[in-house]
Each structure stands twice: as structure tokens, then as C-alpha cells.
Amino acid sequence: MLRSNCPIKLMNFIFFFAAVLFAGIVSAQDASKTTVATDGKVRNIDGVAAVVNTGYITRKDIDDRIAVLKKQGTKLPEGEALRKVILERLILEKIQLQNAEQEGFYVSSKELDKIIADTAAKNKLTFVELKAKIEASSTSFEKYKQQLREEVIVSRYREREVDAKIKISDAEIDNFISERNRAMLSGVTRPSPSANGGPEEIDVAQIFIPVDSGAGAGAQADAKKKADLLLREAKGDVDFLQLGAMAAKDNPQIKFQELGYRPPDRLPQLFYEAVRNTGSGQVAGAVVKSPAGYHVLKVLDRRSMAAGSPPPAQAAPQEPASTTPQNIAITQTNARHILLRNRPGLSDQDAERRLQGYRDQVRAKTADFGDLAKKYSEDGSASNGGNLGWMGPGDLVPEFELAMNKLQIGEVSNPVKTEFGWHLIQVIERREAQLTVEKQREFARAAIRSRKFEQAYQDWMRELRDTATVKILNVEDAATGNSR
CATH class of the missing domain: 3.10.50.40 (Chitinase A; domain 3)
Known part of the structure; x- marks a missing residue:
């Protein structure tokens, strides 16, 4: 959740948490699985908006998706344009699911149950409580399971297909590392010259x-x-x-x-x-x-850089940096946190007040930070007492990292706001470490992949759409929502 550059291992199933709070990210799709043999038969099915390969999308699917988005509070365009946008989105989702199933992607009931159980645990709910929350959002539990199954199938298919399109050469990795090494200057600073040549x-x-x-x-x-x-x-x-x-x-x-x-x-x-x-x-x-x-x-x-600002650490005069990747000396921090997520019903003032209370308990030594994190933190690290492990420069979002870097070992921060919510931070220890060439290459590959992923994803989506057989029927009705 906090890492700024690395894959986010704590967010594998957080999309469900949003679905519970906002009554579902993906609306129910009740379209029949009946194969459409001819255009004549399709036109006799009341409410069909589009035929997508051997399946179809109904006007009710469009209405359901719009209702979900409105329930989320999403700002939407008005009138005909909205329905056309939603229809196109549903077409793309249908194509992806069809292709994934044809490629043999499958999620067993046992695997799906484990995903749901993990989701409940991450949100500190029992299975029964989780089911009740889903049903309270006007979604049946079976429908939720089907939506989740389809989402997992599509996500895995998309990951495989898009990854196959991203090509990263050794030269790209070497260039990335060389630039980063020069920028980090042995992990101390990444100064950029100003007009007068200074940091x-x-x-x-x-x-x-x-x-x-x-x-x-x-x-x-x-x-x-x-x-x-x-x-x-x-x-x-x-x-x-x-x-x-x-x-x-x-x-x-x-x-x-x-x-x-x-x-x-x-x-x-x-x-x-x-x-x-x-x-x-x-x-x-x-x-x-x-x-x-x-x-x-x-x-x-x-x-x-202002005269009163701490100057960059001075290194002994040395030869120009080699372009060959080398180990980099960095300072790593082992910290833990308590996170209160942004969510409806929890104002900034309430979150800040709650965290101040936890901070005061820790400072007064009437409570242990790890115990409070296990009990109150809304993050995947809660079960581990909020421990985030060893973090280096650039691993965390800037607000969190800046607050953390100001703390002494054992010190507890004031509440810190990031885009993910409100945090209370405690530094456990620090150490000097070497960022090995192998780790640098892993980081470089991930960063380059992240940079290329969006374009590769958009290209892949266009290819899917272009190669699919899609017939939009009754376009005026689909756009207006009128019944035939």
C-alpha cells in the first residue's frame, strides 16, 4: 500500500473491500449463456444491446452498471454519451472473459473459497460477517462469488497477455541502473543542478x-x-x-x-x-x-538549495562514475505503522484524533505499538504488529518516508496523512546496507515494466476489440435505455 515504486503485495484483494463499502465495483451481469446462432434470433431477444462473439450484453446490464457507479458516487456524463461509454466498457470486459475461458483460465471453488477467506481475514471479519456485509450491499453472495471468480480469471489472463508484450532488454536495465546510480550518489542524495550549478x-x-x-x-x-x-x-x-x-x-x-x-x-x-x-x-x-x-x-x-538546508554529504574526490553497475550503500529503516484507511464515515478529524490517542498510550507506556496495530490497523501488516520490514530510499510514498526519516529509533510520529489514509509510525531500527547489483536489476526491471505497462495494456485492448466479432443492435435504444 505504501510502496511508491515496487509492486504492492498488500493489495491483492483490497478491491473487495471497496466493493463492500460501495456496493460492488462490478455490477451483476445476468445475461444468458445461450449461444446466439443468427441475427434474426438475436433481434427476437428483448433488450439485447450488443452481440459479442457468441455472447451478448443487454440493456439491463448497462442499467445495472450505471446504478452501481451512481451508488459509488462516481461523477458521470449525462444522457446518451454515458450509455455508449458503459456499453463499450462491458463489451471489452466480455471479450476478455470469453478469451480467458477459451484459453483455459479457471478458478476452482476451493481456490475461490480461500480467496474469500483471506479477504475476510484481511478486513478483520469472520466468514459469516463478510457474507452479511455483501448481502447488505444488495448483492447476493452467489452473485458476488461469480463476479469475484470472473475478476480473478480476467486479471490472470490480462497479466499474462500484457506481460508477453513488454520487452525489456539488458541494455535498458543497464542504462536505468547507471542513471539511478549517478542520481543517488552512493545512496546519499540525488541532487539536480540548478542554474548556478549547485544542488x-x-x-x-x-x-x-x-x-x-x-x-x-x-x-x-x-x-x-x-x-x-x-x-x-x-x-x-x-x-x-x-x-x-x-x-x-x-x-x-x-x-x-x-x-x-x-x-x-x-x-x-x-x-x-x-x-x-x-x-x-x-x-x-x-x-x-x-x-x-x-x-x-x-x-x-x-x-x-537554501543556505540553511543540510548540504549533501561530501564524498572524497573520485574518478568519474563507471557505467558498470556496482553495489550501492543505502540506509534502510525497519518501521511499523497503524493505518486508518480513507473511507466513508471516517473524517480526517476522527482519524487524526484516534491515532493521537494511540500515540499517547504508546508514549505513556500504557500500551504496546504492535498490540495496537494488531487490534486497530486496517492494513495487511496488522497481523504482524504493523511491521513493514526493511525499507530503503524511494520504497515508500513521500509523506510517509519524510515523517519516518525524522524519527529516532523507538520514537512514535504524530498522525501522518497520505493518499491511502492516516498513519501512526514507529521506527524500530536502522542499518546500513548494500543494494546489490542483482537487487538493482530486479528494481530496474520492475520500474521499466511499470513504465511500459500502460501502453502495452492499451495496445492489447485495441487488438482484442479489433479481432472480436461485435454487433451493436438497436443503438438508439441502447443509448437511451428505451424498451422496444
């Missing part, structure tokens, strides 16, 4: 459109579309701060944040790469995709 601080603002990594293709596409729209607006004659505030007001899930002046090593690697050649007052050229969602970035200002 620089960058003031970056972001508009963040969150999307769960487990969300379906439709949710991913919606978030990307919104981010692209905001990017186009940001490049126009508009105040970025006002644009961010308005976007957050229209959709509370969207977060606007000014990060403040930071040296490059205090920016997430993805952010730094996006803005490293962006001048003051300019918007990053493209939307940044992270495991947490989509980011629209603007460089508000660049300046030489």
Missing part, C-alpha cells in the same frame, strides 16, 4: 486519481481518462492549484497536494523522472502511472 530543490504539486491495483479494466480506464482530461486542462490557461481543488471538490476520492520544496532524493523516483526536465511553472508532459493510481504533476518552482 536544487523542486516544489511539485500533484492531482492524484486513485485506483485500486485489483480494480477491473473499466475502473482503470475511467481513472486514466479522468487523469488525461485533468492533464489537458492543466496545460491550458488555468491555475493548477484551483484546478486541483475543484477536482477534489467534484470527486472526494481525487486528492490534490503540494509537496513543497524537496531535493530530488526526497521525491518518489517516478515523480522525479517525470519532472527532471520540466521547468518552473510547467506541467509534466504525461500522466504518471503508479501502483496506487494516476498522478498529474506540475513543477511550481525550482530553486538552489
Whole structure:
């Protein structure tokens, strides 16, 4: 959840948590599995909006999806355009599921039960409590299981197919490592020269459109579309701060944040790469995709590092850095946290107040941090006392990492807000470590893959759509929702 550059191992099934709170990410699809033999027979099935290979989508499917999105509070376009967008999304989902099943992707009942049991445990619920929450959201448990089964099948198929399209050469990895090594300067800083040649601080603002990594293709596409729209607006004659505030007001899930002046090593690697050649007052050229969602970035200002700021660590004069990858010395921190997630019904004030109470108990030595994390943290690390393990520079989102780096060993932070919620942090220990060449190559491959994934995914989706047999019927009715 907190890692800024690495795959997020704690979010495998968090998409269900959102489904419980918002009554389902994916709406019920009750279309019959009957094979459609001819156009004449299709047209005799009342309410069919589109035929997709050997299956079909009904107007009721469109209505159900719109109802779910409205229940989530999603801001939607009006009228005919909305129904056409939803229909196209359902077509793409249907194609993916059909292809996955034809390729033999399957989730057994035993495996599905384990996924549901793990989901209940991660959300600190019993199986019975989980089932009750699902049924309280107006979704039958059997329908939920079918939706979950299809989501897992499609996700696995999509991962395999898109991964096969991403080609990463050894030269790309070597170049990535060489650039990162020069930037990190032995893990101490990643200084960027200012106009006078000295180290620089960058003031970056972001508009963040969150999307769960487990969300379906439709949710991913919606978030990307919104981010692209905001990017186009940001490049126009508009105040970025006002644009961010308005976007957050229209959709509370969207977060606007000014990060403040930071040296490059205090920016997430993805952010730094996006803005490293962006001048003051300019918007990053493209939307940044992270495991947490989509980011629209603007460089508000660049300046030489202030005289009172700690200077970068000085290294002894040395020969120009070799382009051959070498081990890098870094400082790692072992920390634990208590997370209260962003969710309806929990205000920022309530979350902050709760965490302050836990902090005071730990400081007064009337409670153990790990015990409180096990009891109250809403994160996959809760069962381990909130322990996040050893983290290096750039592994965590900047707000969390900055707060953590200011703490002494054993010290507990004040409540810290990130896009994921509110955190209480305690540093357990620190150590000096070597980032081995093998680990660097793993990191480089993951970072390059993340950078290439979005384009590969979009290309794959276009190929699926182009090779499928799709016939849209009664387009006017599909767009208006009128019955025939």
C-alpha cells in the first residue's frame, strides 16, 4: 500500500473491500449463456444491446452498471454519451472473459473459497460477517462469488497477455541502473543542478486519481481518462492549484497536494523522472502511472538549495562514475505503522484524533505499538504488529518516508496523512546496507515494466476489440435505455 515504486503485495484483494463499502465495483451481469446462432434470433431477444462473439450484453446490464457507479458516487456524463461509454466498457470486459475461458483460465471453488477467506481475514471479519456485509450491499453472495471468480480469471489472463508484450532488454536495465546510480550518489542524495550549478530543490504539486491495483479494466480506464482530461486542462490557461481543488471538490476520492520544496532524493523516483526536465511553472508532459493510481504533476518552482538546508554529504574526490553497475550503500529503516484507511464515515478529524490517542498510550507506556496495530490497523501488516520490514530510499510514498526519516529509533510520529489514509509510525531500527547489483536489476526491471505497462495494456485492448466479432443492435435504444 505504501510502496511508491515496487509492486504492492498488500493489495491483492483490497478491491473487495471497496466493493463492500460501495456496493460492488462490478455490477451483476445476468445475461444468458445461450449461444446466439443468427441475427434474426438475436433481434427476437428483448433488450439485447450488443452481440459479442457468441455472447451478448443487454440493456439491463448497462442499467445495472450505471446504478452501481451512481451508488459509488462516481461523477458521470449525462444522457446518451454515458450509455455508449458503459456499453463499450462491458463489451471489452466480455471479450476478455470469453478469451480467458477459451484459453483455459479457471478458478476452482476451493481456490475461490480461500480467496474469500483471506479477504475476510484481511478486513478483520469472520466468514459469516463478510457474507452479511455483501448481502447488505444488495448483492447476493452467489452473485458476488461469480463476479469475484470472473475478476480473478480476467486479471490472470490480462497479466499474462500484457506481460508477453513488454520487452525489456539488458541494455535498458543497464542504462536505468547507471542513471539511478549517478542520481543517488552512493545512496546519499540525488541532487539536480540548478542554474548556478549547485544542488536544487523542486516544489511539485500533484492531482492524484486513485485506483485500486485489483480494480477491473473499466475502473482503470475511467481513472486514466479522468487523469488525461485533468492533464489537458492543466496545460491550458488555468491555475493548477484551483484546478486541483475543484477536482477534489467534484470527486472526494481525487486528492490534490503540494509537496513543497524537496531535493530530488526526497521525491518518489517516478515523480522525479517525470519532472527532471520540466521547468518552473510547467506541467509534466504525461500522466504518471503508479501502483496506487494516476498522478498529474506540475513543477511550481525550482530553486538552489537554501543556505540553511543540510548540504549533501561530501564524498572524497573520485574518478568519474563507471557505467558498470556496482553495489550501492543505502540506509534502510525497519518501521511499523497503524493505518486508518480513507473511507466513508471516517473524517480526517476522527482519524487524526484516534491515532493521537494511540500515540499517547504508546508514549505513556500504557500500551504496546504492535498490540495496537494488531487490534486497530486496517492494513495487511496488522497481523504482524504493523511491521513493514526493511525499507530503503524511494520504497515508500513521500509523506510517509519524510515523517519516518525524522524519527529516532523507538520514537512514535504524530498522525501522518497520505493518499491511502492516516498513519501512526514507529521506527524500530536502522542499518546500513548494500543494494546489490542483482537487487538493482530486479528494481530496474520492475520500474521499466511499470513504465511500459500502460501502453502495452492499451495496445492489447485495441487488438482484442479489433479481432472480436461485435454487433451493436438497436443503438438508439441502447443509448437511451428505451424498451422496444
